[in-house]
Amino acid sequence: MRWLLKRGWMYAAMVAVSAFALFPVYWVVITSLKPRSEIYTRTPDLWPSDPQWDQYPRVLGEGHVGRALLNSLIVASGTMVICLLVSAGAAYVLARYRVRITRILLILVLMTQMFPLVVLVIPLFVTMRKAGLLGTYWSLIITYLAFSVPLAIWVMRGFVLSIPEELEHAARIDGATRIGAMWRVVLPLAAPGLAVTAVLSFLEGWKEFLLALTFINDEDRKTVPLVLQSFVGRGDTDWGAVMATSVLYTLPVAIVFVLARKHLMTARTAGAVKG
Amino acid sequence: MVIARRLVSRLTLPVLLLLPALVIIAGLVGYPLVRTVYLSFTDTGLGELIYGGSTWVGLENFKEVFADEHLRTSLINTVVFGTACVVGTMVLGFCVALLLNQRLRGNLFFGIAVLLPWAVPALAASAIWKWLFDARYGFVNWALVNVGFDGFQDYAWFADRESAYVAIFVTVVWQSFPFVALSLLAGLQTIPKETLQAAAVDGANAFQRFRLVTLPLLRPIVAVLVIFSTIWDFKIFDQVYVMAAGVPDRSADTAAVAAYREGFALSHYGLGSAVAVVLFLILLAFALIYVRLVGREGEFS
CATH class of the missing domain: 1.10.3720.10 (MetI-like)
Incomplete structure (x- = not known):
């Protein structure tokens, strides 16, 4: 219990900072894998229902x-x-x-x-x-x-x-x-x-x-x-x-x-x- | 005669090796710098810039910099917003460095996670955060509404200066805290454990050990990091140019952006140069403090 009090908040802080650092990167990657209808929505999903890679050949080509x-x-x-x-x-x-x-x-x-x-x-x-x-x-x-x-x-x-x-x-x-x-x-x-x-x-x-x-x-x-x-x-x-x-x-x-x-x-x- | 010849032959190699770098620095930094200072005293427009023939106007441009509301605001923006970024970066960076120094489980993952934003180029970071702060489909507004701040439904972050600065502040701190954190961590690791243990034996608690042992030992590094951050955040261009472009009346422009636009968008190259020179003088002051600090620690000797 003492350990938890002493170390627990440090782990919490570590998780919070990691989330701040990593979440934008994660969000970019999954946005690039979402179809249009899932990007332009008011209730974004934290995970693309059906990851699609066609964005990449599209931007590279067109x-x-x-x-x-x-x-x-x-x-x-x-x-x-x-x-x-x-x-x-x-x-x-x-x-x-x-x-x-x-x-x-x-x-x-x-x-x-x-x-x-x-x-x-x-x-x-x-x-x-x-x-x-x-x-x-x-x-x-x-x-x-x-x-x-x-x-x-x-x-x-x-x-x-x-x-x-x-x-x-x-x-x-x-x-x-x-x-x-x-x-x-x-x-x-x-x-x-x-x-x-x-x-x-x-x-x-x-x-x-x-x-x-x-x-x-x-x-x-x-x-x-x-x-x-x-x-x-x-x-x-x-x-x-x-x-x-x-x-x-x-x-x-x-x-x-x-x-x-x-x-x-x-x-x-x-x-x-x-x- | 013999001595002279030996001196020449001893000097040939270093001079030859230094010459290309010196030519580049003189030609690409020295000459343009002098030229900009000269332009800042003239009324150069696009025609004069290309064909010559500008007239000397003395300090008129500098008076204009402080008289013109947009330009004066851009200088105040630079100081206020830049200082906020420095404070934000240093505080977060310090906390992260202390956490990393605890060597918790998962430290390696934590270290890499913290490193990553540093690797993201400024333009990509600006695009990423502009998307996160998008009014209709952005994640930030969605999350804020979901935790109960209904006022953020369709909140347009880039519609006025203060909220645009909140978004740009987050972007800048996100990109620059890793460097500060990892530099401070390197500093923390050079503090001998014995010193801290001795302080503990003498009855100092964790906070006292931090304030009386760690902080004084880290002071040189902190000073250097503050100066570096100040220089970087005061001359900030990319993020503001991209993210503050839609703010009404361009009221969120910083000095670097205002100088650039005054020149290349409005063809007031003389006035733009004057803004750049004012910014340069502010940064020069910090650069000189830095050189003094480093010089004192004997790095050059």
Whole structure:
């Protein structure tokens, strides 16, 4: 009885928080499986009487959702690859070379993560227009680097710092050049860090909305957030389609998060909490 | 001469490695930032934006930001609504972290359940909660009516500012409490058990142990999380742009949304830039506090 009093309310709180966290996700999934008549009803069922999957082929085929998923995939992958190439070296330098300018650069990198995008969007729009890139994948990939590169540098630097410098010295004594030591010693040890950074920079591109809204008008180039926004913005929203799209859009991210949660937390705490 | 050459060769590699990142940060963050500050002092419209030729108007745009009712409201909205989101996120996040730290049965499931909202992209979260708060067919109204609040039959959440903010508040807290909770949990786990046991031996009860041992030890992390949340919630764009779009007179716009619309919907790029600059200055203050805090803990040294 005492145990129940002491622990019982904790379990109750745990159930309540889990419900708050999970119920919306559950509701999205079952809405996407309901036929129209069960979605537009005043007495919604907590379980679809007859789950139907035809919403998914419908949004992928008819709507622009299939195309948008492909667009988002292209843009996010492009951002990820270029971001890794650019930031790996910079992260290494900022971890290993401790001169006064390092500190200034680090503060710079940190501050750029905090800028509201809306401060940058008007000049970026003009630049992209002048370069003739408006409406292209490149306009998004290039501008996404503005915030993915500082984040990537910050996270990767944390990983490089955790690799003992002595290992590199040992390799140098054995005759390796500085680049050789980086390539053979640091890079393999930093592989988990690279993977985490790859995931984070991919997600930056996958989730971004404001710049895509500004640069992309063409239906064929719209990324998933834009398609969702145009769905929700209409008066007669087709909620079944919106929910199926949300599921398809979130699923890859959710899988990565659950699988890599330990690493993501380390990266995020390295980047955000410890500094 | 020899020393100079050795210095050059020692510096070549770091400079080469840093250069691409520096070019990107300078070109995609530095230049646009300076440019926006410049635009905020001009009367740039669409024509001037593309073909040039805008005139310098001094502080006119900034006077307008505080004189115009819609823009002034958007700044107040940002501060009030943003602060509410920070408080909501921190309180819920703290409670969840303390619960997770109890290592109850089912902790693994609980941890994953709590993680999930964090994985949902902002646009998907906005769509999901807009559906849950739908006036006619939404789950929230149905549930409220069923537990006896008949006034919520067909209640239109997005018909005025306050109720729209309730819905957006729930969305934002739902998305951001996992990060706060998991970060605080990481902090809680670094507190040595011995310290807490020692306090218990000295006769401190659970509440005293929390207030006098746990809380002071967590203070650095809490400070950082509050600053981060403030920055995120003050610059909020996606959720408000999507969910508050139907609110009459756009009275629920936050500063970021108002700046964007002033520019791209109304072609007042100068005025829009001024709103953005004001928002930027507010966030810069928080960012500087953050840098000081982190610097003091010696992360840079």
